[in-house]
Amino acid sequence: MELECKCGNACIKNSEEILLEIEAAHSPCSLCSPLKLKKFSPLKDQLNLDSINLQWGRCECGKRHIDSVMAHILKIMINEEIRNDKSTLRNSVVPLITPAYPLKNEPYLRDNSLIVLTSKMDEKCAEIIQQEVSEVKAVLKGEIKNTVGIKDFSSTPHVYELLAGCDLRCDILNTAFGPICIHKNQSQIHIEVPRHRSPKITSLSLFLKNNNLNSDFKVLDATCGPGTLGIFCLKAGAGKVVFNDLWKPATTMTTLNLESNGFKVDFFDEKLEKCKVSNGENFEVYNMDIRKIDSFLDEKFDLCIIDPFPGVDSKEFVDAIRNLAKNTLII
Numbered sequence: 001m002e003l004e005c006k007c008g009n010a011c012i013k014n015s016e017e018i019l020l021e022i023e024a025a026h027s028p029c030s031l032c033s034p035l036k037l038k039k040f041s042p043l044k045d046q047l048n049l050d051s052i053n054l055q056w057g058r059c060e061c062g063k064r065h066i067d068s069v070m071a072h073i074l075k076i077m078i079n080e081e082i083r084n085d086k087s088t089l090r091n092s093v094v095p096l097i098t099p100a101y102p103l104k105n106e107p108y109l110r111d112n113s114l115i116v117l118t119s120k121m122d123e124k125c126a127e128i129i130q131q132e133v134s135e136v137k138a139v140l141k142g143e144i145k146n147t148v149g150i151k152d153f154s155s156t157p158h159v160y161e162l163l164a165g166c167d168l169r170c171d172i173l174n175t176a177f178g179p180i181c182i183h184k185n186q187s188q189i190h191i192e193v194p195r196h197r198s199p200k201i202t203s204l205s206l207f208l209k210n211n212n213l214n215s216d217f218k219v220l221d222a223t224c225g226p227g228t229l230g231i232f233c234l235k236a237g238a239g240k241v242v243f244n245d246l247w248k249p250a251t252t253m254t255t256l257n258l259e260s261n262g263f264k265v266d267f268f269d270e271k272l273e274k275c276k277v278s279n280g281e282n283f284e285v286y287n288m289d290i291r292k293i294d295s296f297l298d299e300k301f302d303l304c305i306i307d308p309f310p311g312v313d314s315k316e317f318v319d320a321i322r323n324l325a326k327n328t329l330i331i
């Protein structure tokens, strides 16, 4: 499988590349100057907006404090009458940094490291932001409170609107088995907040530790999203992982993430015409409703992971895999 982003740029990283660059990615150099803007006060009351341009607040290392970048974006939105003079940094856009990992301090951004999510935007303004603000990788229109994807089989899928750029983002998770990089097109896959210790990985690790599974244990990651938990199991020594998700973009991302984390993909149905999306030596990826998976899979698993969206009743999910798994972990 070619590890190439649809946009043609180097958006996809492998976990080793990420590890090398991660510390420096969003840190200031010794010359970067700090900036303090009041996030809840109108930007226009704090600055002469005409003074903001691409070089404004930029260090010779090429980075700018996140507030400089956000102020630049908001200035364009005010000029384009998407926002008004009362607009603040806090109420205008949600900054989604890539690669995403837990930050101790406010970040300094380099080119192509910020995806902007905002409820008010039009194509023209998005294009201007994309062209003028070099840190911006993509502009998405949507409400952060609306979860992207399919919540369960009975709900209508929801996506953010990609108005400019490429929205491929990479989350980094530190685990006992090394870093895992989870790519996602942010318009199509839900947002996870980066944490020092991922609560999902922590409960899965505890489960693996407390239940003496065979050394080559088999796992069904039944609602895999972009593949995080199953990929962790492979790193932790699973003999086989079957990934499944009802949402096609999730299964494409799982396939890409398997490859970018070092698991070779031997077959990939790029057109997503069949239930089986991809496979490699010790994994398979399916695009199915969990309620049908029992009649489709003809094998037993040591562990089935069910990770539904918050607010979704997992009972039907658990019932659906009852005959397939010796153990079920609901996350």
Ligand SMILES: C[S@@+](CC[C@H](N)C(=O)[O-])C[C@H]1O[C@@H](n2cnc3c(N)ncnc32)[C@H](O)[C@@H]1O
Binding pocket: 149, 150, 151, 152, 153, 200, 222, 223, 224, 225, 226, 227, 228, 229, 244, 245, 246, 247, 250, 288, 289, 290, 291, 307, 308, 309, 310
């Ligand atoms: C919270 S996300 C999973 C996140 C994933 N475990 C991770 O850590 O990246 C929930 C997933 O359940 C999937 N889902 C919802 N209904 C489903 C169903 N009936 N069958 C299979 N997957 C389903 C959604 O598409 C979504 O990807």
Ligand SMILES: [Zn+2]
Binding pocket: 005, 006, 007, 008, 009, 011, 166, 167, 168
């Ligand atoms: Zn891209």
Ligand SMILES: [Zn+2]
Binding pocket: 028, 029, 030, 031, 032, 033, 059, 060, 061, 062, 063
């Ligand atoms: Zn600098």
